[in-house]
Every structure is written in structure tokens, then in C-alpha cells.
Amino acid sequence: MNKSKIASIFLATSIFTTTIIGNYHVFASDQLFTENFQSGSKNWKESKGKWSIVNYNNSKAYYQSSTNVEAASKAGKTTWTNYSVESEVTIEDFNGSKRVMLCGRYTDKNNYYSISLYNKDGGTLEIRSKAKGKSKTLKKAKISIKENTTYKVKLELNGNTLKAYLDGKLITTANDKSLSKGAIGIVTSKASAKFDNIVVSSIDKTSSDSNTNTDLNTNTTNDNSSNNNSSSNSDSNNTTNDTTSSGTYGKDTGATTNGTVITVESNGTTLEKAVSSAKSGDTILIKGTIKSSSITLKDNITIKGESGAKIDFSNTSNGGRGITITGKNNTIKDLEIYNAKDNAIYVNGGDYNRFENLNIHNNADTGLQISNGASYNYIYNCYSHHNVDSKGENPDGFAVKLHSGEGNVFEKCKAEYNVDDGWDFYAAHGAVTLVNCESNYNGEVNGVKGDGNGFKLGGVDNKESGKAAHLDPLNHVLINCSAKGNKKNGFDRNNQSGIVTMKNCIADGNEGKNYNWPLKGKPSALGYEVTFGKAIIDSCTSKNGSNNISGATLQGNCQGF
Known part of the structure; x- marks a missing residue:
């Protein structure tokens, strides 16, 4: 050279x-989608809940405030297959023991994968699937998750391999073949939370597994x-x-x-x-x-x-x-x-x-x-x-x-x-x-x-x-x-x-x-x-x-x- x-x-x-x-x-070619909500939420399609753009940390954030329903919002293309989605997530109110989820391969409220922040048993990070309306926890790891703390959450979907990251660390890995493609989504299950700086990046299925394939x-x-x-x-x-x-x-x-x-x-x-x-x-x-x-x-x-x-x-x-x-x-x-x-x-x-x-x-x-x-x-x-x-x-x-x-x-x-x-x-x-x-x-x-x-x-x-x-x-x-x-x-x-x-x-x-x-x-x-x-x-x-x-x-x- x-x-x-x-x-x-x-x-x-x-x-x-x-x-x-x-x-x-x-x-x-690497980046499929970015969202910082500075221009509102026009790229998102909401289902239930109370969604708004709010000022947060000297910036804008996407806020779901209702704790009475399972609220969802989706963006992107349903043809996406192998990609990672990451977001900054701040949970305002777990409302007891409820979940806040960042989703991939999202088709509708009954079909998606998610990385779930769950405060049961002192805090749990989960990889979950929902296929044909049936939810399943594929993998979970105990980890402290607090309200009003901003976490960097990332879900990686590559073929049948699903990886969950928190603040840059690979926490757990699961395998599932129920869903092969879909957009991205946010789901709050009777909890309130803010989301910001969402990035979706493509993955080359033939080569990306070479970096890390096991839990850190x-x-x-x-x-x-x-x-x-x-x-x-x-x-x-x-x-x-x-x-x-x-x-x-x-x-x-x-x-x-x-x-x-x-x-x-x-x-x-x-x-x-x-x-x-x-x-x-x-x-x-x-x-x-x-x-x-x-x-x-x-x-x-x-x-x-x-x-x-x-x-x-x-x-x-x-x-x-x-x-x-x-x-x-x-x-x-x-x-x-x-x-x-x-x-x-x-x-x-x-x-x-x-x-x-x-x-x-x-x-x-x-x-x-x-x-x-x-x-x-x-x-x-x-x-x-x-x-x-x-x-x-x-x-x-x-x-x-x-x-x-x-x-x-x-x-x-x-x-x-x-x-x-x-x-x-x-x-x-x-x-x-x-x-x-x-x-x-x-x-x-x-x-x-x-x-x-x-x-x-x-x-x-x-x-x-x-x-x-x-x-x-x-x-x-x-x-x-x-x-x-x-x-x-x-x-x-x-x-x-x-x-x-x-x-x-x-x-x-x-x-x-x-x-x-x-x-x-x-x-x-x-x-x-x-x-x-x-x-x-x-x-x-x-x-x-x-x-x-x-x-x-x-x-x-x-x-x-």
C-alpha cells in the first residue's frame, strides 16, 4: 500500500x-435508517398509547407516556432482513414490573423480535419473540435496570442469530427462525419511556458473524x-x-x-x-x-x-x-x-x-x-x-x-x-x-x-x-x-x-x-x-x-x- x-x-x-x-x-450501503426526532415523528406509525416529541437532555426525544395500554410504533421497511437497530432508551415508569422493548423484524403487533428491558427480579434483559401472537422469552440475563437512566440498547438480527447489547456490551445471544424479515418498532407494555438517536445498519450475513458469536x-x-x-x-x-x-x-x-x-x-x-x-x-x-x-x-x-x-x-x-x-x-x-x-x-x-x-x-x-x-x-x-x-x-x-x-x-x-x-x-x-x-x-x-x-x-x-x-x-x-x-x-x-x-x-x-x-x-x-x-x-x-x-x-x- x-x-x-x-x-x-x-x-x-x-x-x-x-x-x-x-x-x-x-x-x-451500511446505514438503512436514522432518527433523532429533531423534525418530529413523521417517519413513525403509532398504535395505541400517547406519543409525543419532548425536549430531553438538550435534544428531542420520542416519548410514550401512557401506562394503561401496550403501545407500539413502527418505522422502516418490512423487507429488511439482516440488520442491527439501536436506540437510546430512558424508562420513566416501569409501572410495577412491565417491559420496554426495542424491536426488529417487526411486521405488526403480533410478529416481531425484541430486546426487552424488564425490571422483575432486580432487572432483566431479554431477547423475546412474538410470532402469530404468541410471546416467548428466548434468552435472558440478570442486569440492573433503573428508571430515569439512559441506556444504549442494540438488537442485532443476522439469519437465525439474535444478539442483545447494552451500553456497548454483548449481553446475550439467542437463535430462532420464526421471523425472517420486517421493519423496526418500539413497544411499551404498560410502561412509559423516551427513545432517541435510533440507527439501523445493514449486516452482511455472510461475514458479520466473524466478529463475536458468544456472550460477553x-x-x-x-x-x-x-x-x-x-x-x-x-x-x-x-x-x-x-x-x-x-x-x-x-x-x-x-x-x-x-x-x-x-x-x-x-x-x-x-x-x-x-x-x-x-x-x-x-x-x-x-x-x-x-x-x-x-x-x-x-x-x-x-x-x-x-x-x-x-x-x-x-x-x-x-x-x-x-x-x-x-x-x-x-x-x-x-x-x-x-x-x-x-x-x-x-x-x-x-x-x-x-x-x-x-x-x-x-x-x-x-x-x-x-x-x-x-x-x-x-x-x-x-x-x-x-x-x-x-x-x-x-x-x-x-x-x-x-x-x-x-x-x-x-x-x-x-x-x-x-x-x-x-x-x-x-x-x-x-x-x-x-x-x-x-x-x-x-x-x-x-x-x-x-x-x-x-x-x-x-x-x-x-x-x-x-x-x-x-x-x-x-x-x-x-x-x-x-x-x-x-x-x-x-x-x-x-x-x-x-x-x-x-x-x-x-x-x-x-x-x-x-x-x-x-x-x-x-x-x-x-x-x-x-x-x-x-x-x-x-x-x-x-x-x-x-x-x-x-x-x-x-x-x-x-x-x-
């Missing part, structure tokens, strides 16, 4: 998003340790070209799979042993949940999961990383990675590596970090969340920092609920591109507080040996990215002196500034005032928050500034 290829992709992406997407922050229990694990005495389970002479059809970027990144397949399971070959024996072109296939200590990859190795595979790095020593990559053209994909005592993945000078369909969480430092000259790495469809240390100092969702090289690209990635920042580019040495990325609700995890920026895009380099503290002007590019609900700023300069371009981006309800781009600053590490390069804010939106854009130029159709 050389410089000329990257430049041409930047141009092509900019043209595509301008002519087709307008002000939306994801590609039209981020507080405890009951996994068996790997057995170091078991023999290897290998398949030889299996030559494939392990590439991914999704994504705009990433050409020439990742491994070439033309070697042996080494299978790793909890009662078989350990990951440590598989890595030590792997040769260039080999694939390490993870099945089920395994435990591992730290591993290091050199060149042209693939590590991938099968059917919701997990790597639990709780065996790492104090301060130990999960996976360190020092080489080039490696691929890590289709895995859940958690419990490392430092980074889950650390790219230390490695180039042209590829990471895709990863669920990274509950590590003691940044989920995925790129440093020390690492260049032209591609990160696609990765979700990094709930990374936290005891002091709230270091764990970001993603970081490209501490002398990272050029040409690193993130596409369709999400950072949420990390104790420090979503993305951190402190002391980077090369420009980074982000496309269709989200950074939400960062800055606090389980009462531990950190910085809380969505995209923190600069930082004085005071770590380079033999050099005084200095600024490295970098021209980062962010296209169709969004930052919401972060404890500090959404898009933050953080002393970045280059010309950063933000195109078709959205910042919503960040507690500091939505866009924080001052013209001048006096970094403490420098001790003198600096005039920064002027950022470009092109066709972006700011809502439910304030901005400092004295060091930015607005162009295109900007709203809310």
Missing part, C-alpha cells in the same frame, strides 16, 4: 462521500487453560489467499496464506507453541476459548478465529502485552481478545499488517496501539471498548502514537467506554486516516475517570531521544467519523500543529467541546505560545454542545457551529 495508492484512495473516498452521503457519517461476560471467565502437553493438530498443503472483500483500503496488507494450518484449542496445542513453530505463510486457527501468555509475531503469519473464538490473555505477566507484532504482513482477524495486563495488540515497528473483525476489551492499556515507526497498517471493523487501568491514565480504544510511522488507516472501527480516549495520536510521526469510525462515551469506566476525548489528534513529542520537546505537524484525515457523549472533547486538536481535515463528521453531546480547535496554545512541554495550522472542517455537524473553532476553517454545508 504505497503512498500513491493511498492518495488515490483518499481522493476517491472524498468524492464518494460528497456526492452520495452528504452530511451522513457512514456509507449509505467481562467481569468473570470460566474458561479452561490451554494444555501445554497436547500435540499439534495441523493440516498441511492447504493453500489459500486469505483476503477480505469488505473495506475500501488495505490493499497489499496482511499475510499470504500458503502454508500449514495449525489448530489451537483449549485442550490441544497452545497458542504460544503454535506461534513458536509457525513459519511464513502459516495460519493459526483458534477454536473456542483459549488462555495464553504473551506472544510475538514476526512476518507473514495469520491468526484467525472460528465461530466466535476468544483469546483470554489473563495469563500474561504483570504489565505484559497480549500480541506484539514486530514484523510485516501479518493478519489477525475474527477474534475476541481480552484481559491482557497491558495492550491487547501492540504493533512495534511492524508494517503492512492487517486487523479485522476484532472485539477487543477489558485490557489494562490501549486495546490496539501502533508505535515506533510502524507504517501502512490497516484496521477494519474492529471494536475496542472497556479498556481500563486503576488510575485512568493510559487505556485508549486505539492509539497511533509514540513515533508511529505514516500511512496507517482505520476503517469502520469503533471505540467506546474506554477510560482514557477513543483514539490518541500523541507524538505520532506519520499522518493517519480514519473512515467511518465512531468514538463514544469515553473517559470513565466503572467509576475510574480519565481524559475522555473522542479523537485526540496531537501532542507534543517530548519522548524522542536526543531531541528537545517539539511538535510534529501531521495532516490527519477523518471522513464520516462521529464522536458522541465523551467526557471531554469530541474532535480535539491537543496541540496538533498540522492541517487536519474533517469531512462529513458529526459531534454530538460531548461534555467539553464538540470540536476543540483553538488557533493558539502554550503547551506545557514547550513553555511558549504556538500558532497552529488551521484545520479544515468540511460539511460537518455539531449538536448538543459548544465548539472552539478559532483555529479551523469551515467549508461546505456545516451545521451547528
